[in-house]
Amino acid sequence: MNRDEILKLPSMPACSPSYPHGPYRFVNREYFIIVYESDAAAVRAAVPEPLEPVPESLVYYEWIRMPDSSGFGDYTESGVVIPCTYKGEPCNFVAQMYLDDDPPIVAGREIWGFPKKYAHPKLEVATDTLTGTLHYAGQMVAMGTMAYKHESLARDPAKTMAALTKMQVNLKLIPDVDGKPKIAQLVRYALTEVTVKGSWVGPARLHLVPHVNAPVADLPIRRIVGGRHFVADLTLPYGSVLHDYLA
DSSP states (O other): OOHHHHHTOOSSOTTSOSSOSSOEEEEEEEEEEEEEEOOHHHHHHHSOTTOEEOTTOEEEEEEEEEEEETTTEEEEEEEEEEEEEETTEEEEEEEEEEESOHHHHHHIIIIIOOOEEEOEEEEEEETTEEEEEEEETTEEEEEEEEETTOEEOTTOHHHHHHHHHSOEEEEEEEEOTTSSEEEEEEEEEOOEEEEEEEEEEEOEEEEEOOOTTSOGGGSOOSEEEEEEEEEEEEEEOOOEEEEETTO
């Protein structure tokens, strides 16, 4: 391989790249989000400066089912997102993510700094209940339930659109060959080309189990606010640097 051929590769390994060039399109992406109030000190400890958690100490626990994603295939993920502000601008900080497919794990970490680890999340409808579970190392660490499609938000699609297009922020950490930090950034991005196909709210419950390698329970549940369920087509574009810790 010559230099030009090397620089055209989308990812490693060169003989069989783990993921193609983006942007990445998702069709029928299904979200199940449980909003809850947590402990203020625990939330503050999980959020990197200069981001500021919202005063209500809210946490979004999510399951996302992705049956059709360009370059990545068919997979499910689950994790923790914390609503914040950056210099007064609302954003969501993605704190933990667990999923069952190698290409989006590798691409997510290398490109945007998604905090992804391999695990076994599942999102399904069980009779009258939307149900999400997360298993890590053979143990269940999260279970969420929501009454299935109790209240439609079809009359107000702008609310779901605003949630999907809100600025998202990741903490991207990549070491150099000597183990010292090479990249230490807050990366911003926002979903584009969004088409909302359905949106619902309803009562929900969430159970989190302490686990050393999947510490979702480190943000304890003080009060459940409610559940959200929506389906959309969307595009995940490349991001930009919001804050550089090494600058």
